[in-house]
Amino acid sequence: MNLLNAGKKLHVGAPNIGSREVLFSRINDILDRRWLSNNGVYLLEFERKISNILGVRNVVAMCNATVALEIAARALELHGEVIIPSYTFIATAHSLYWQGITPVFADIDPKTHNINVEEVERLITPKTTGIVGVHIWGRGCDTEGLGILAKKYNLKEMYDASHGFACSKNGQMLGSSGKCEVFSFHATKFINSFEGGAVVTNDDELAEKMRLMRNFGFKGFDNVVHCGVNGKMSEVCAAMGLTNLEQIEEIITINRRNYLAYQKGLSGIKGISLIEYDPKEQNNFQYIIIEVDSEKYGLDRNKLVERLHEQNIIARKYFWPGCHLMEPYRSLHINSPYNLPETDRVAARVVVLPTGQTVDEETVDHICQIIKNRP
């Protein structure tokens, strides 16, 4: 009997969870030590492990990726306008706007769903100070192209790598491009620390500045050398992150198995295409993304999602309708006249399907059958 027959709801982004015994023993140790936050042993170990996996010099773990993006943008002294894709989770935009920076939305390449470098260049004005690229679905965006633009126009280049932990581009782990990259360890992400995030960078000075900023600007006792915020990750979160990292291979194996099962189950369904992960790259396979061509499929994308919900499959329409059509950006008319046709089209086509530890192959087959049996 598969999970759906048991009457359970299947959610996109249900958390992957490592060994409870190991987690509980770490939490006991944290309580025994009475060291709950502020550069504890688990935080330092978590940062060290991430640094090894990504091959990047500095890892500054934070309470979540949104605050990490905010701190990174501040540390880089971004202001005025910063160009980002509209096809991303709203936090990419909010993290800038929250600090008085105007996010300017660039269109995407419909094949990769990633930011289109030519569109970025078109949007550069005298007010532009930076670019935030996003590696959507863990498929690395055009870091070379954005790097060239950043140099040519003297802009700061950073990345929202929230989807991209343990994913590679041209054989290199994501995390080393631009001035810095930001990862998320939110519950719904590939590896979670309950809530959490990190900025990673090969720039030691930038890392030091962000370490100060995440702890109110404190340098030792009684000495505040910077304006800062509380962006710290707690020891319990670091322990969860470490415990889940120990299962990284198992989680990838499960996600990859599910991806291949979806590939098989969805092949040949007219109007449904699964986005592919390059077999030459490493991927976490955390996102099962289909695009629905409503005419060929014979059913509207929204209707398909409704139908899946009726069957307890809580599929999602990421990132619909695009940041530019959400508040406050919609009313601000940042891109005016707005010209993001590919973002609009992709956002209207995508459905995200469940995967991860809570989904087995039989369940994938069942979901594929529901999609196949359209009216």
Ligand SMILES: *Cc1c(COP(=O)(O)O)cnc(C)c1O
């Ligand atoms: C999840 C996500 C974030 C926010 O991460 P949090 O850790 O929840 O703050 C930012 N950007 C993207 C692209 C995301 O998917």
